Amino acid sequence: MSPEVSEQDPKLDERCVNAIRALSMDAIQKAASGHPGAPMGLAPAGYALWAQALKHNPENPQWPDRDRFVLSCGHASMLLYSLLYLTGYDVSLDDLKRFRQWRSKTPGHPEFGHTPGVETTTGPLGQGFANAVGMAMAERRLGAMFNRPDCEVVDHHTFVFCGDGDMMEGISAEAASLAGRQGLEKLICVYDDNRISIEGETRITFTEDVGARFAAMEWHVIKVKDGNRADAVLSAIKEAKAETHRPSIILLRTHIAFGSPNKQDSADAHGAPLGEEEVRLTKKSLGLSPDDFFHAPDDVLAHCRRRGEAGKRAEEKWRERHERFKAADPEAAAMWERALQGNWRGLFEKGLFEEASHDPVATRAASGKALNAAARKMPELMGGSADLAPSNKTLIEDSHDFQKETPDGRNIRFGVREHAMGAIMNGMALHGGLRLYGGTFLVFSDYMRPAIRLAALMKLPAIYVFTHDSVAVGEDGPTHQPVEHLAALRAIPGLSVIRPADALETGEAWKIALESDGPVALILSRQKLPVLTDGKQAPGEIDKGARIVWEADETPEIILIGTGSEAHVCLEAGKRLAEKGVSARVVSMASWELFEKAPEDHRNAVLDPAVKARLAVEAGISMGWEKYIGSGGAMIAMNGFGASAPGGALLKRFGFTPEAAVQKALDILGK
Numbered sequence: 001m002s003p004e005v006s007e008q009d010p011k012l013d014e015r016c017v018n019a020i021r022a023l024s025m026d027a028i029q030k031a032a033s034g035h036p037g038a039p040m041g042l043a044p045a046g047y048a049l050w051a052q053a054l055k056h057n058p059e060n061p062q063w064p065d066r067d068r069f070v071l072s073c074g075h076a077s078m079l080l081y082s083l084l085y086l087t088g089y090d091v092s093l094d095d096l097k098r099f100r101q102w103r104s105k106t107p108g109h110p111e112f113g114h115t116p117g118v119e120t121t122t123g124p125l126g127q128g129f130a131n132a133v134g135m136a137m138a139e140r141r142l143g144a145m146f147n148r149p150d151c152e153v154v155d156h157h158t159f160v161f162c163g164d165g166d167m168m169e170g171i172s173a174e175a176a177s178l179a180g181r182q183g184l185e186k187l188i189c190v191y192d193d194n195r196i197s198i199e200g201e202t203r204i205t206f207t208e209d210v211g212a213r214f215a216a217m218e219w220h221v222i223k224v225k226d227g228n229r230a231d232a233v234l235s236a237i238k239e240a241k242a243e244t245h246r247p248s249i250i251l252l253r254t255h256i257a258f259g260s261p262n263k264q265d266s267a268d269a270h271g272a273p274l275g276e277e278e279v280r281l282t283k284k285s286l287g288l289s290p291d292d293f294f295h296a297p298d299d300v301l302a303h304c305r306r307r308g309e310a311g312k313r314a315e316e317k318w319r320e321r322h323e324r325f326k327a328a329d330p331e332a333a334a335m336w337e338r339a340l341q342g343n344w345r346g347l348f349e350k351g352l353f354e355e356a357s358h359d360p361v362a363t364r365a366a367s368g369k370a371l372n373a374a375a376r377k378m379p380e381l382m383g384g385s386a387d388l389a390p391s392n393k394t395l396i397e398d399s400h401d402f403q404k405e406t407p408d409g410r411n412i413r414f415g416v417r418e419h420a421m422g423a424i425m426n427g428m429a430l431h432g433g434l435r436l437y438g439g440t441f442l443v444f445s446d447y448m449r450p451a452i453r454l455a456a457l458m459k460l461p462a463i464y465v466f467t468h469d470s471v472a473v474g475e476d477g478p479t480h481q482p483v484e485h486l487a488a489l490r491a492i493p494g495l496s497v498i499r500p501a502d503a504l505e506t507g508e509a510w511k512i513a514l515e516s517d518g519p520v521a522l523i524l525s526r527q528k529l530p531v532l533t534d535g536k537q538a539p540g541e542i543d544k545g546a547r548i549v550w551e552a553d554e555t556p557e558i559i560l561i562g563t564g565s566e567a568h569v570c571l572e573a574g575k576r577l578a579e580k581g582v583s584a585r586v587v588s589m590a591s592w593e594l595f596e597k598a599p600e601d602h603r604n605a606v607l608d609p610a611v612k613a614r615l616a617v618e619a620g621i622s623m624g625w626e627k628y629i630g631s632g633g634a635m636i637a638m639n640g641f642g643a644s645a646p647g648g649a650l651l652k653r654f655g656f657t658p659e660a661a662v663q664k665a666l667d668i669l670g671k
Helices: 010-031 037-050 074-087 093-097 127-146 164-168 170-182 210-216 230-242 276-285 298-328 330-341 363-377 418-431 442-458 485-490 503-515 566-579 592-597 600-606 647-653 658-669
Strands: 068-071 158-163 187-193 220-224 248-253 381-385 411-413 435-441 463-467 496-498 520-523 546-551 558-562 584-589 614-617 634-636
Touching: 010 037, 010 074, 010 093, 010 230, 010 276, 010 298, 037 074, 037 158, 037 187, 037 230, 037 298, 068 074, 068 127, 074 093, 074 158, 074 298, 127 158, 127 170, 127 187, 127 330, 127 418, 127 442, 158 164, 164 170, 164 187, 170 210, 170 418, 187 230, 210 220, 210 248, 220 230, 230 248, 298 330, 363 463, 363 503, 381 411, 381 418, 418 435, 418 442, 435 442, 442 463, 442 485, 442 520, 485 496, 485 520, 496 503, 496 592, 503 520, 546 566, 546 600, 558 566, 558 658, 566 584, 566 614, 566 658, 614 658, 634 658
Parallel strands: 068 158, 158 187, 187 248, 220 248, 381 435, 435 463, 463 520, 496 520, 558 584, 558 614, 614 634
Antiparallel strands: 546 584
16 A cells, blocks of 8 residues: 555645756756756656655665656666655765766666665666566465465556656567566556657657557556646556556656756757756756756755655564564565565575486486476566477466466566567566566577666566577577677676586586576487486586596596587597597586686696696687687587578587597697
8 A cells, every 4th residue: 555645735746846847857967968848848757756645764775665656768767866856865975976987876877786776777668667567467476375365565557757768669569469468467567758869859750659559468548648747647646546457558748858948849959968058047947046056945845845744654564564464474574584585595405406317418407307396496586488388398387377357476478579588587686575587598698688788787586598509409490599699698697608518517507597696598409318427426626616427537638518409419528539549537617707707726727737738628719618618629519500400410510519529639749
């Protein structure tokens, strides 16, 4: 339940709105960079929501049952920072003066974990919209898990502000379509329809009827003709909150840089300061003193901060309900606390398989078994696939679909929407209380790369299940055969990429992923692979990125390094080299990132610095392998795209065979 809405005083409302505009103008002008137009046009909407409707407590930005707010048009960041300051968060006037400066609390675009009250990192347009869809999905799922008829501990809304650019991005259409199907009635979007983009009026590229589009996607559409009226915006928010079957979008007709005599409704106001003289003229036109800078009147501050007091009272009432919940169901309460803390370490001793069949099995199939083993211990684990669940093996067998009719389900049907899937996963992870995974073919990771990058930037514990990992996909041809994708994923700072070589390593990889504080990509095969050990050797040390799986002698002449299915090529090649009197060590290198984090003595024990002769085998491009093979090594890799033919034939054609590896090793050794 939201805290009460204060009585409106039109004159005070106007003063609050203009204070937001003035603070935004001043900060951007002082920084000599930024986007003043959107904060000025959206100021009435920001005020109506934050100071009059949003359920939040500035003294506790992490209150679990707060309303979530996402500024998808992240370039309007000064709107958010002004609101955070005015409503009483730990953002000071000095912080506003340091907008866009080194180590300030007010970076150019909102950054999660950096500024109190910022729920997600935004800037790449459309991402925040999809994040908000994920947050609303998380609220629904957690409500189904923990709410009791006489005690609701999860009951809040998700609000998102979007601009024309957000609506142009395809990810917004993907996410909005899914939100409509899900009937996310607690999701409310405010669309800043100012009809201006960087290049000019939006009609040069964007003439569609946004309301009709959203109505077709099963959204509740509300139109506000004058976005400069805070009371009209507040009425629209109340109407949206009263909707119980569909998400709502408020179409808000606004004017970019409202109040600026020379730049209102102009593209010039989108991404550059107004200029000192124009700032003064604008303040004068708004009835403000042109000589006041970074000024918020006392009555404005007092009024805006009353919302915080209302939120504080709302949190106190929630804590009373939470105590009743804990007393009535201690087991559920313990699960709730664990999920909110995001601490899943120690749930699994050795990995997801206590034992595994030694018959050949595709690592995607082993992944499906590991996922279900984890799901039995983690009710908060949920996820799905971009319409590829049977191929990705991403279904939780003991559950059903997460839909508006069945909010307690754990299998999310994302549809063919990879980009939205990645960003929705981010939103659900940001909300807290759930552990998320999402699957697709490795080649389609390109479609969701921006969301993966943001997950890494925000250090979100998302798990990506990428199957069909090489040209061994076969007959589907080069459009479906990843070549450059491993290198591209490894290039993302903070993303751990794990390509296990067998079922046991796959179980270990899932354990690592579930306990990780950041995003993890699991790279999995379509073809069946045997277990690399004879059952006597522990599968371990994949947590250190690489392990020795076989060696003919403790002082090898050459080290063969393989990942995934190619580790088996190296193993067979090593044995054949031994028959020729060549001592080889075979290494399964599942993860570069984990290997780099491992202790130096482990790294040196696996890749002995004294052994300069090295051969790496991976069915992808060779980029990045130089640091592991050195000047004395070589690589069997892909140098172009694949082809349409049976997978085995392609592997032979492109040289991923023991015979080719043996010959290359002999060439390296000059034998």
